[in-house]
Amino acid sequence: MRNIKLTLAYDGTNYHGFQLQSNAVTVQEKLEEALQTVFGSPIRITAASRTDAGVHALGQVINFRTDSRIPAERIPYALNSVLPDDIVITAASEMPADFHARFSAKSKVYCYFIDRAPHPQVLTRHYAYHIRYPLDVGLMQKAAATMVGRHDFRSFMASGSNVTSTVRHLKRLEVKECNGYMKITAEADGFLYNMVRIITGTLLEVGCGKRDYNLEPVIKACSREAAGPTAPPRGLVLREVKYD
Amino acid sequence: MRNIKLTLAYDGTNYHGFQLQSNAVTVQEKLEEALQTVFGSPIRITAASRTDAGVHALGQVINFRTDSRIPAERIPYALNSVLPDDIVITAASEMPADFHARFSAKSKVYCYFIDRAPHPQVLTRHYAYHIRYPLDVGLMQKAAATMVGRHDFRSFMASGSNVTSTVRHLKRLEVKECNGYMKITAEADGFLYNMVRIITGTLLEVGCGKRDYNLEPVIKACSREAAGPTAPPRGLVLREVKYD
Numbered sequence A, B: 001m002r003n004i005k006l007t008l009a010y011d012g013t014n015y016h017g018f019q020l021q022s023n024a025v026t027v028q029e030k031l032e033e034a035l036q037t038v039f040g041s042p043i044r045i046t047a048a049s050r051t052d053a054g055v056h057a058l059g060q061v062i063n064f065r066t067d068s069r070i071p072a073e074r075i076p077y078a079l080n081s082v083l084p085d086d087i088v089i090t091a092a093s094e095m096p097a098d099f100h101a102r103f104s105a106k107s108k109v110y111c112y113f114i115d116r117a118p119h120p121q122v123l124t125r126h127y128a129y130h131i132r133y134p135l136d137v138g139l140m141q142k143a144a145a146t147m148v149g150r151h152d153f154r155s156f157m158a159s160g161s162n163v164t165s166t167v168r169h170l171k172r173l174e175v176k177e178c179n180g181y182m183k184i185t186a187e188a189d190g191f192l193y194n195m196v197r198i199i200t201g202t203l204l205e206v207g208c209g210k211r212d213y214n215l216e217p218v219i220k221a222c223s224r225e226a227a228g229p230t231a232p233p234r235g236l237v238l239r240e241v242k243y244d
Helices: A027-039 A072-080 A137-145 A195-207 A216-221 B027-039 B072-080 B137-145 B195-207 B216-221
Strands: A002-010 A056-066 A087-095 A107-115 A149-152 A167-178 A181-188 A236-242 B002-010 B056-066 B087-095 B107-115 B149-152 B167-178 B181-188 B236-242
Touching: A002 A072, A027 A056, A027 A072, A027 A087, A072 A087, A107 A195, A137 A167, A137 A181, A137 A195, A167 A195, A181 A195, A195 A236, B002 B072, B027 B056, B027 B072, B027 B087, B072 B087, B107 B195, B137 B167, B137 B181, B137 B195, B167 B195, B181 B195, B195 B236
Parallel strands: A056 A236, B056 B236
Antiparallel strands: A002 A056, A002 A087, A107 A181, A107 A236, A149 A167, A167 A181, B002 B056, B002 B087, B107 B181, B107 B236, B149 B167, B167 B181
């Protein structure tokens, strides 16, 4: 069997997240329907990341196995012709048998966009969180620097999650301004449930003066109550999944 | 009566254009409903430009008269709280009695966005026209330069239009590339019906080698058949209306 890797982008606005659900429309469902149409038989996919309802992706990665001989470079065109226009396959390639979209990933990069215009910028209203109050970007950058590293990030995990380890290596956490937006970029070997949105909510509290910039005590607390609120999903984009 | 000028942005995807229609939802209808809610009585507006179905605006301008004493700077907040989220008032100011959104305008600026990525960029699918074939940007820039000036632009007007004069002063026509998109910017004292979309369709024919870059003969022909096709509405944005 060939092992095919797909890179895809989607607008998550109208989906109840990536992962299959019995009673709601998901990206995975639309993808597996399109794969069945193109390849002629049911195909189960494996994704690098399960994005939540309303979260977008520019570089989600999945893999699946098939006996089909469709050349890899033709697969995006074939799938895009049957997929809804809010899901786009941007690349396809054949991988070694042991490639696994999730377990082979070395790191994931998420971006969170904040719209800082006085009134919401209408064309990005589904892709950015509009904030009217002033933010001290310098303080948010100092706060971000206090979070980078390998830590137990339990404080930044939605309560009720169930994982064996809550230690993650946050390799990069950047806060930048561009064209009336603020972009928070987070790269880690993996993320806990809602982690980027809770980091964003906490950095926003720093930015508006509600919280000290040093977030080391928040990490050390190992308690969801120590961190800030969960920022809404629409500002979040899975930017890239990195492999060796 | 006070004469109020509003600047507004909208996503035209779900509207049958700006201007009121008896059997279709338009931006004007939504605006006048919101004005009635906020000001308590029916208000008729005058717009700088009647954008077509599917066309967007970042700087549309309207004016209306009212006896209300709501301070101008509060009007955007009041209206935005009752408008749908695809229409946003970005500014309001009180103008002299003779200000007219359409007749006082000195020039209008439209931008047309073309998505040149190999596969459509999903988050801008409603705001850019995706083109897969290669384009010679340098040739398109040379072609644009042959169009600038005061001319009879009848060749670039949708057939069936009815205006007293088809002479317009095209002050600027620029073709630029940025981040996988091409942006065509057109500024004129006024535009004929579908003019920017026909200019775009003609420039695209130059860019893919189907047409000579010198567009002077196309202008001189004074015939719609001499120009290229009408590019689809979704790539077009009314960027700005300029006043003295």
